[in-house]
Amino acid sequence: PYGMQANAVRVRLTRTETAGNPLSLFFARVLGTDTANTSASATAMFDRALCGPFVGIDWLSVPGNPQTDSYDSEKGLYGFSSPGHRGSICSDGPISVEGAAIVRGHARAGKGHSVVQTGGSVITRSKGSRMKPLELPPVDASEAAWNNDNDQIPLIPQGNSAVSPVDGNGNFLLDGNKSIELPPGTYYFNDFTLEGQATFTTSGPTTIYVTGNLRRAGGVTVTNTSQLAANLQIRMTGGTADITSTNDFYGVIYAPNTHVTLDGDSDLFGAIVGKTLTVTGSGTGHYDESLALEGLEFPKRTTLVD
Numbered sequence: 001p002y003g004m005q006a007n008a009v010r011v012r013l014t015r016t017e018t019a020g021n022p023l024s025l026f027f028a029r030v031l032g033t034d035t036a037n038t039s040a041s042a043t044a045m046f047d048r049a050l051c052g053p054f055v056g057i058d059w060l061s062v063p064g065n066p067q068t069d070s071y072d073s074e075k076g077l078y079g080f081s082s083p084g085h086r087g088s089i090c091s092d093g094p095i096s097v098e099g100a101a102i103v104r105g106h107a108r109a110g111k112g113h114s115v116v117q118t119g120g121s122v123i124t125r126s127k128g129s130r131m132k133p134l135e136l137p138p139v140d141a142s143e144a145a146w147n148n149d150n151d152q153i154p155l156i157p158q159g160n161s162a163v164s165p166v167d168g169n170g171n172f173l174l175d176g177n178k179s180i181e182l183p184p185g186t187y188y189f190n191d192f193t194l195e196g197q198a199t200f201t202t203s204g205p206t207t208i209y210v211t212g213n214l215r216r217a218g219g220v221t222v223t224n225t226s227q228l229a230a231n232l233q234i235r236m237t238g239g240t241a242d243i244t245s246t247n248d249f250y251g252v253i254y255a256p257n258t259h260v261t262l263d264g265d266s267d268l269f270g271a272i273v274g275k276t277l278t279v280t281g282s283g284t285g286h287y288d289e290s291l292a293l294e295g296l297e298f299p300k301r302t303t304l305v306d
Helices: 026-030 142-146 289-294
Strands: 008-017 036-046 054-062 067-071 095-097 107-109 115-117 127-129 156-158 161-163 172-174 179-182 185-189 192-194 199-202 206-210 214-216 221-224 232-236 240-245 249-264 268-279 284-288 302-304
Touching: 095 107, 107 115, 115 127, 142 185, 142 206, 214 249, 221 249, 284 289
Parallel strands: 054 095, 054 268, 067 284, 095 115, 107 127, 172 192, 179 199, 185 206, 192 214, 199 221, 206 232, 214 240, 232 249, 240 249, 249 268, 268 284
Antiparallel strands: 008 036, 036 302, 156 161
16 A cells, blocks of 8 residues: 555465366375465565655765654654654665764665665664666656746845846846745746845745756755645756755755755755765755655555565
8 A cells, every 4th residue: 555654564375276287286186185275475565665755766875974764744843753764765776874874764775786884874774675676757847837837936136126036048046135935836947046045935835847957055044834845846857956055944856867965954854856866964854754645756666575
């Protein structure tokens, strides 16, 4: 089941053999019967509990002293209960966990690859390799290119006038001490850049498609007033995502063709999928377990392990 919490379940397969199979019915004939039930059991691992929600498809690196864990916003804000152990990391390639990093969850590399753990790093649950590739779908921004809410973006001050933060090439730039509150909706940009001491606020379900690069640097404040990660989704078709900040972020970054770097000492509440993923600095990635209830497609597989 999609939402099951268990990491594994034992499955028993049974079939009826007839006299046409002399090996399986060797002992059946001794017992005076022409049929017998044969069964086998195996443990199937539900990769959704093991793989993700912090994913670097080609490779994933966790140097320095960041941490991951999980919580469920359906039950309350982070800190309402003890941190959970579903802050797993996952890749189709190799994974390295270094320094003083703490992964409260599983670490699963791709088939033929391994999880390399060095220094005083900690992985609280299993580590190893998976059997099948993730096969995560790319971001399709074609509909958002013509059906979006870009015309609802408020103007920002510039000198003695007010201008759009989006230039003629579709690049969004908010810098300096400027602030903007983006109405709930769907937006489409080339580059998406937040710099300086800017303040970016959303207050309801918002999806931002980015076809170029994402950059967040300096003392930028990104406020998702609902504090629900599902209400702020950044979906990227490629490029790079360079996120360095000292302010917390509630949201989802889904960028399976993007090289993603998360740095600084801020916390992320949500999930990240990148083509590659580097998580450094001293922040913590808190997976919001309720994201599965919001219909977001994070990795899920049933893998036979024995």
